[in-house]
Amino acid sequence: MTVSSIFPPAADKTALERGAAIMPRFDANGLVAAIAQHADTGEILMFAWMNDEALKLTLDTGIAHYFSRSRNSLWKKGETSGQLQIVTELRIDCDQDAVLIKVRPQGDGGACHVGFRSCFYRVWENGALVEREA
Amino acid sequence: MTVSSIFPPAADKTALERGAAIMPRFDANGLVAAIAQHADTGEILMFAWMNDEALKLTLDTGIAHYFSRSRNSLWKKGETSGQLQIVTELRIDCDQDAVLIKVRPQGDGGACHVGFRSCFYRVWENGALVEREA
Numbered sequence: 550m551t552v553s554s555i556f557p558p559a560a561d562k563t564a565l566e567r568g569a570a571i572m573p574r575f576d577a578n579g580l581v582a583a584i585a586q587h588a589d590t591g592e593i594l595m596f597a598w599m600n601d602e603a604l605k606l607t608l609d610t611g612i613a614h615y616f617s618r619s620r621n622s623l624w625k626k627g628e629t630s631g632q633l634q635i636v637t638e639l640r641i642d643c644d645q646d647a648v649l650i651k652v653r654p655q656g657d658g659g660a661c662h663v664g665f666r667s668c669f670y671r672v673w674e675n676g677a678l679v680e681r682e683a
Numbered sequence: 684m685t686v687s688s689i690f691p692p693a694a695d696k697t698a699l700e701r702g703a704a705i706m707p708r709f710d711a712n713g714l715v716a717a718i719a720q721h722a723d724t725g726e727i728l729m730f731a732w733m734n735d736e737a738l739k740l741t742l743d744t745g746i747a748h749y750f751s752r753s754r755n756s757l758w759k760k761g762e763t764s765g766q767l768q769i770v771t772e773l774r775i776d777c778d779q780d781a782v783l784i785k786v787r788p789q790g791d792g793g794a795c796h797v798g799f800r801s802c803f804y805r806v807w808e809n810g811a812l813v814e815r816e817a
Contacts, residue, residue: 566797567797567814568812569811569812569813570811570812571807571811571812582716582730584718584727584730586727591725591726592725593718593720593727593783595776596716596718596776596780596781596783608807638806638807639806639807640803640804640805640806640807640817641803641805641807641812642729642730642802642803643795643796643797643799643802643804644802646730647730647802647803649727649730649803661777662777663700663701663777665777668776668777668778668781669774669775669776669781669783670774670777671774671775672772672773672774673705673742673772673773673774673775677703677704677705678702678703678704678705678775679703680701683774
């Protein structure tokens with residue numbers, strides 16, 4: 550676990566699981582998992598990561614920010630593609646190592662760099678992956 | 684990245700992103716992220732991890748298997764709680780480091796050890812976490 554200067558760690562299991570304070574358990578790389586779900590359709594759009602700064606910016610601005618592991622930097626989704634994600638709701642899981650955001654993608658409405666609406670465009674069927682959006 | 688003896692790594696970016704073969708990018712701990720979504724309601728139930736064995740068992744049996752990082756062992760969800768998850772669909776994302784499974788939870792229909800239907804039972808409202816199921 551990494552200690553964040555923005556979000557203090559939970560004092561105990563009760564605070565972690567039932568508390569009103571957001572106290573994410575950042576992993577050894579300082580990250581929590583982030584799942585983006587379409588606010589209107591419920592479709593899972595993407596899976597990414599947030600560091601403390603990205604989470605704080607997401608909460609403060611209402612626009613999804615992530616941490617790019619490949620670029621090792623803060624990532625305001627859509628800054629170049631136009632696929633900004635307006636956050637309508639943010640949830641955190643029981644042990645506070647995963648965040649679920651409900652979003653409305655802007656621009657062309659997509660989220661995936663390959664060109665699909667969702668990153669989960671391949672489904673397992675009869676022993677192979679088939680490209681088919683939900 | 685960890686090399687799996689069950690699922691070979693993708694030869695290149697095209698195979699990874701557009702290929703019909705499942706070639707997960709297991710992280711340094713041999714894991715891929717796994718998101719469980721309710722097959723009927725679309726609700727996100729939980730976020731967990733799969734190693735290669737858990738993924739293979741999930742594909743082969745149609746019942747969700749994970750890898751428990753806290754217990755450092757294979758985890759057949761619901762084996763003790765009865766909350767088995769019947770998998771109706773499995774998807775993988777563009778860079779094959781995250782799996783999305785659509786499931787029907789058995790037993791009492793829940794997924795979270797705290798007692799809620801979903802692990803994401805807390806929503807961020809006015810600067811605090813509030814317990815409220817979706």
